[in-house]
Amino acid sequence: MREEEQQQPQPQLGMAEELLQQLRSKATELLLREEWVESIIAYSQFITLSQDKISKSPENPDPDFLPKLKKSLCLALSNRAEARSRLREFSQALEDCDQALKIESAHFKTLVCKGKILLNLNRYSMAMECFKKAQLDPQACGNSETLNGYLEKCKKLEFLSRTGAFDLSDWVVNGFRGKPPELAEYVGAIQIKKSNISGRGLFITKNIDAGTLLFVTKAVATERGILPGQDLGENAQLVMWKNFIEKVMESITKCPRTRSLVSTLSSGEDENGLDVPEMSLFRPETEEINHNPYEKLDKNRVLSILDVNSLVEDAISAKVLGKNSDYYGVGLWVLASFINHSCIPNARRLHVGDHVMVHASRDLKAGEEITLPYFDVLSPLNKRKEMSKTWDFDCSCKRCKFEGELSSKQDLREIEIGLERGMDVGGAVYRLEEGMRRWMMRGKEKGYLRASFWAAFYEACSSEKAVKNWGRRIPPLDSVADSIAEAVGSDERLLKILFANLKKNGNGVVALERALKMWRGVYGKIVKKQAMRSFLDLGNYEQSY
Numbered sequence: 139m140r141e142e143e144q145q146q147p148q149p150q151l152g153m154a155e156e157l158l159q160q161l162r163s164k165a166t167e168l169l170l171r172e173e174w175v176e177s178i179i180a181y182s183q184f185i186t187l188s189q190d191k192i193s194k195s196p197e198n199p200d201p202d203f204l205p206k207l208k209k210s211l212c213l214a215l216s217n218r219a220e221a222r223s224r225l226r227e228f229s230q231a232l233e234d235c236d237q238a239l240k241i242e243s244a245h246f247k248t249l250v251c252k253g254k255i256l257l258n259l260n261r262y263s264m265a266m267e268c269f270k271k272a273q274l275d276p277q278a279c280g281n282s283e284t285l286n287g288y289l290e291k292c293k294k295l296e297f298l299s300r301t302g303a304f305d306l307s308d309w310v311v312n313g314f315r316g317k318p319p320e321l322a323e324y325v326g327a328i329q330i331k332k333s334n335i336s337g338r339g340l341f342i343t344k345n346i347d348a349g350t351l352l353f354v355t356k357a358v359a360t361e362r363g364i365l366p367g368q369d370l371g372e373n374a375q376l377v378m379w380k381n382f383i384e385k386v387m388e389s390i391t392k393c394p395r396t397r398s399l400v401s402t403l404s405s406g407e408d409e410n411g412l413d414v415p416e417m418s419l420f421r422p423e424t425e426e427i428n429h430n431p432y433e434k435l436d437k438n439r440v441l442s443i444l445d446v447n448s449l450v451e452d453a454i455s456a457k458v459l460g461k462n463s464d465y466y467g468v469g470l471w472v473l474a475s476f477i478n479h480s481c482i483p484n485a486r487r488l489h490v491g492d493h494v495m496v497h498a499s500r501d502l503k504a505g506e507e508i509t510l511p512y513f514d515v516l517s518p519l520n521k522r523k524e525m526s527k528t529w530d531f532d533c534s535c536k537r538c539k540f541e542g543e544l545s546s547k548q549d550l551r552e553i554e555i556g557l558e559r560g561m562d563v564g565g566a567v568y569r570l571e572e573g574m575r576r577w578m579m580r581g582k583e584k585g586y587l588r589a590s591f592w593a594a595f596y597e598a599c600s601s602e603k604a605v606k607n608w609g610r611r612i613p614p615l616d617s618v619a620d621s622i623a624e625a626v627g628s629d630e631r632l633l634k635i636l637f638a639n640l641k642k643n644g645n646g647v648v649a650l651e652r653a654l655k656m657w658r659g660v661y662g663k664i665v666k667k668q669a670m671r672s673f674l675d676l677g678n679y680e681q682s683y
């Protein structure tokens with residue numbers, strides 16, 4: 139009998155416990171050494187073995203055995219979640235947390251870990267719940283500063299993502315220098331619908347005024363760097379592109395939500411036949427996505443999606459942040475990818491860290507399609523045609539149609555060719571202005587043409603010599619800037635002219651209001667009036683452009 143007893147489960151259990159002990163020590167050591175992948179492997183072995191033991195627990199005569207093992211299992215799941223979140227494998231990490239919380243619903247470490255993961259996934263209010271619950275634990279006393287910090291962050295981001303009330307004033311006054319402000323994702327009065335331009339487009343659902351924020355979205359991935367000149371620059375760009383693709387692939391692999399969102403994007407084929415995704419998919423607090431019409435998202439499809447949807451970070455903020463005019467940044471922002479191009483765009487984007495903010499650059503009516511400039515729209519028709527070809531489309535916006543009809547005008551062709559061959563810009567502007575008078579163009583039409591010949595207008599209207607030679611037919615630069623802004627929308631270069639004028643002629647109320655309006659068009663309603671004034675007084679704009 140005694141012999142039999144000795145052969146019973148006792149010794150085997152001892153061995154298993156020893157193995158569990160070894161695995162746990164090894165996993166903890168690896169975690170402390172921040173060897174995340176290895177610690178995940180060790181914790182996984184421990185977790186599988188523990189779960190097996192628990193399912194066979196009636197075999198164990200020790201009454202403490204089961205509670206102890208469950209406690210260890212809870213901690214192991216929590217630690218594996220920590221390691222997984224360090225590798226940005228948030229979905230799996232979240233599953234671990236949920237399993238751990240099933241064992242111990244108020245497990246302090248797990249609650250904090252889950253809160254941090256949810257913050258990373260932009261689920262601010264759920265993250266807040268975790269931190270609040272963690273605060274009730276006795277362990278919270280020793281960690282109150284950290285916990286309060288997280289809670290404050292959640293509250294702030296939840297408020298921003300609900301209201302869109304971002305204030306970038308300090309950063310702007312600082313000339314976009316320093317650490318960019320912390321942003322949350324935000325979805326305003328917008329909707330994805332079938333577009334008359336191509337495939338799907340983003341539309342505004344209520345009347346709004348210029349500068350209103352439309353949405354803020356975080357990049358799936360970005361890649362940034364300083365490009366060396368010429369040939370080296372091309373190689374560097376290729377390397378950056380390769381890194382960028384890898385980062386996107388990694389994001390897609392690690393996060394099912396990102397995968398689903400990216401799979402809704404156009405790969406350029408049969409765009410008009412594409413489904414219109416539900417707007418709710420893009421809201422920050424959305425939990426899981428069951429909708430996935432394009433389950434197949436292999437590397438080739440991802441490459442095509444990136445070809446069609448990646449954006450280069452342009453504009454002053456990105457250049458200043460990159461501290462260099464050779465700065466180059468590329469990224470994929472899902473919601474922004476639904477916006478079609480127009481040469482008379484009505485929205486602009488501002489890059490702040492990994493987020494892109496998109497705002498209306500003019501007053502918009504409910505139902506209007508939101509459009510962005512994919513390239514510099516202060517360029518002539520033929521140049522714009524070339525640029526839209528690189529995006530594989532032929533723009534047929536109102537301005538392109540209008541200028542297309544003008545192309546039969548011999549005068550215009552001569553001026554275009556003349557300018558390419560180094561014609562005197564004063565003479566070109568004189569002929570253009572004369573032509574516009576003869577062709578009885580007015581209002582926006584004049585603005586379109588002036589925008590197309592912006593480079594010549596800028597050079598001629600700011601040259602005293604040209605003004606002297608060609609007289610009244612060379613219009614003042616600020617009125618050219620105004621008419622272009624009216625027709626084509628706000629632009630940093632036009633704003634710079636209004637600023638220069640303001641500085642030269644003093645801050646008259648009307649001129650200041652004009653500059654402010656243009657400012658809102660370029661950067662959105664993200665600054666207090668006072669902040670813009672200080673920005674102007676500090677001469678930041680001159681320095682940073």
Ligand SMILES: C[S@@+](CC[C@H](N)C(=O)[O-])C[C@H]1O[C@@H](n2cnc3c(N)ncnc32)[C@H](O)[C@@H]1O
Nearest residue numbers: 336337338404446447475476477478479531533
């Ligand atoms: C970033 S996506 C825009 C959203 C896209 N329409 C969709 O359904 O997903 C870019 C693609 O939209 C189309 N597109 C954008 N602007 C256009 C325009 N002005 N004219 C024709 N096609 C355009 C082109 O096929 C381009 O490659």
